[in-house]
Amino acid sequence: MNNNKRRDKSIKKYVEAELENYQLLKKEREEIRAEIILSTLRPDTQPKSKQISRITENKACDLTDNIRLRQIDISIKAIEKVLSQLEDEKRAFIKCKYWERRFTAQGLADRFNINLITAWRWSEAVIEQIAREMGIKQ
Numbered sequence: 756m757n758n759n760k761r762r763d764k765s766i767k768k769y770v771e772a773e774l775e776n777y778q779l780l781k782k783e784r785e786e787i788r789a790e791i792i793l794s795t796l797r798p799d800t801q802p803k804s805k806q807i808s809r810i811t812e813n814k815a816c817d818l819t820d821n822i823r824l825r826q827i828d829i830s831i832k833a834i835e836k837v838l839s840q841l842e843d844e845k846r847a848f849i850k851c852k853y854w855e856r857r858f859t860a861q862g863l864a865d866r867f868n869i870n871l872i873t874a875w876r877w878s879e880a881v882i883e884q885i886a887r888e889m890g891i892k893q
Contacts, residue, residue: 763892767879770886773830774853784827791817791824833888837881848874849881 773780791814818824838846848867851858852874858866864874886892 766886766892767882769891770882770889771853773889774834774849774882774885775856777831777834778854780827780831784824784831787821787824787827788818791821829889833885836888837884840884841881845877845881848877852878 794814794817838849841849844867848863851866852863860874861871864871867874869877883892
C-alpha cells in the first residue's frame with residue numbers, strides 16, 4: 756500500500772510538471788521537429804553516384820523514432836484532450852493555477868468563488884484525468 760501511495764505521488768508530481776510546462780513542451784516539440792526536418796544528411800544517407808537518396812524517408816523515420824518527441828506528444832495530447840473536455844470555469848481555474856501562477860491556494864479559491872477543498876478536488880481530478888490519458892495511471 757505504501758508503494759502505491761509513493762507511486763501515485765510521483766505520478767502526480769510528473770503530471771503537474773508537464774501541465775505547468777505545457778507551453779515550454781509545445782516550444783520544445785517544434786524545436787525538435789525543426790531540427791530533424793532541417794538537419795543535413797547523415798553520412799550514411801548521402802547518395803552515391805546515381806543512387807536515389809531517401810532523405811524524406813529518413814527524416815520521417817527520425818521524427819517517428821525520436822523518444823523525447825513521442826513523450827512530449829503524449830503529454831501535449833493528453834493535456835489538450837482533458838482541457839477541451841472541461842467546463843469553462845474549471846479550464847480557467849487550471850490555466851490560472853498552473854500557467855499564470857499569481858495566486859496562493861486560498862487566493863485562487865477566492866477568485867473562483869469556491870472553497871479550498873473544492874479547488875484541491877478540481878486540481879486532483881484534472882491531474883488524474885491527464886495521467887489516465889497519458890497511460891501512466893489506470
